[in-house]
Amino acid sequence: MNKPTDKKTEAWWNKPLWGDKSMLEKIEAIIQKPHEEVPQEVIEHHQRVFAELKLLTPIAKALDSSKFSDSEFLEFVKISNLFSLEIGEYKGLRNYVALFRVAVEAKDSFLKIEQIELSYRSSKQQQFYNFVVELLEKQLPSSEFITFLDQQLEKTLQEIQTEEGKNAINVYAQTLKTVAKQDDLGLRLIFLFKKYQLEDFSLLRVMSDIVQYLLGRDLGDFNDIVTLVKANEQRFEQLGKIIELPIDKTREEDYARMLQYIVLKQKHQVSYIQFQRLLEIMTQWTHFYLIVRDIRSHYSETEFTLPPEFQHNVPGLDIYLKYKNVIK
Incomplete structure (x- = not known):
């Protein structure tokens, strides 16, 4: 058995390699040498990444808008995220608000369908309407529905x-x-x-009228929307039946949340698409910015002779600071 020794074992990197200095001491002396030159490959990498920032920033500036700081627009962004994530009071409403939205947006088409069904009642036409109902029951993808519809249309026209x-x-x-x-x-x-044998699509006209009314109103007070729902309680109950809304989601507040979202979407959808595009650009921008920031943090002005481009302001930093809380 080896005998214990009083002499402490030194790590290999602390053992002297030449003279009276260890390797660690020599490396530290090199690293800490004042005004060391930044490696050329680091400078070139910084230049490439910085060039990407310079390309992305004008796009971001063109997409940015004062509308994005509007309180109502920000409320729409928040509500959109809540519906998408189905959080809290918005849980379980996403699919139903989508049907509600289609009911409002496709109102004119629905009313045209209803008008033709009521006005043209020959046996061949009614056979075509019945065929459409049978086709709808199959719940086919749109492309397949259209294919079968065109085939039957050609026969019926003859x-x-x-x-x-x-x-x-x-x-x-x-x-x-x-x-x-x-x-x-x-x-x-x-x-x-x-x-549900609800042939009268006039319900959609009422819902559309309510949306049009709210488009001209300030939607900041949620209770005002709840009051409007209460005033049209029977209509909303009818809508809830059509879109098969679960009974636990048929409170006035649930309808009001869906209604608020639909109105805000109509008011701000164009801006929202632009805002989403801005966030996509800024997500790319952030990737390159973090690289630039990381490179610069490794080379302080007190220890290195910095190239001029290390001193340049980062383009687009103002936009980043403005939206950093929502950039993914």
């Missing part, structure tokens, strides 16, 4: 005698295709109207 009747069925089919192309939910909503 069986209808009058030009007026043919034109009506053509318009009917084209309107259905418009709804299908806009959103798969549009077809589902038509199906739900048929399922």
Whole structure:
């Protein structure tokens, strides 16, 4: 067995390699040498990354807008995130608010469908309407729905005698295709109207009128929207049945939240798309900025002779500081 020794074992990097200085001491002396030159490869990397910032910043500046600091717009951004994440009182409402939104946005198409169904009642036309209901029940993707619809349309047009009747069925089919192309939910909503035998689409006109009314109002007071829902309680109950809203989500506050979102979306959707694009650009910008910041943090002015570009202000930093809390 080895005998213990009183002499402390030194780590290899602290042992003298030459003269009376250890390797660690010599490396530290080199690192801490005043006004050391920044390695050329580091400078070149900094230049490449900085060039990316210079390319992205003008795009970000063009996308930035004073609208993004508007309190109502910021409220819409917050509510959109809550619906998307289904947090708190917004839990379980995302799919239903989507149907509600389609009901309002596709109102004109729905009313046109209803008008044609009521005005043109020949046997061949009614057969076509029945075919559409059967097709809706299958809940096909929009592309498949349109394919089958076109096939049946071609057959039906050959069986209808009058030009007026043919034109009506053509318009009917084209309107259905418009709804299908806009959103798969549009077809589902038509199906739900048929399922609950609610042939009167005038409910959609009422909902659209309510949205139009609110578009001209300040939406800052949520209680005002709740009051409006209470004043139209039966209509909202009818809508809740059509979109199959769960019973625990049929409070006035639930309808008001959905209504508020739909109105804010109509008011701010264009700006919101622009805002999302800005955040995408700034996410890329942030990636390069962190590299620049990291490089510069390694080379202080007291210890290194810095190249001029290390002193340049970072382009776009003002935009970053403005939105850093929402940049992913």
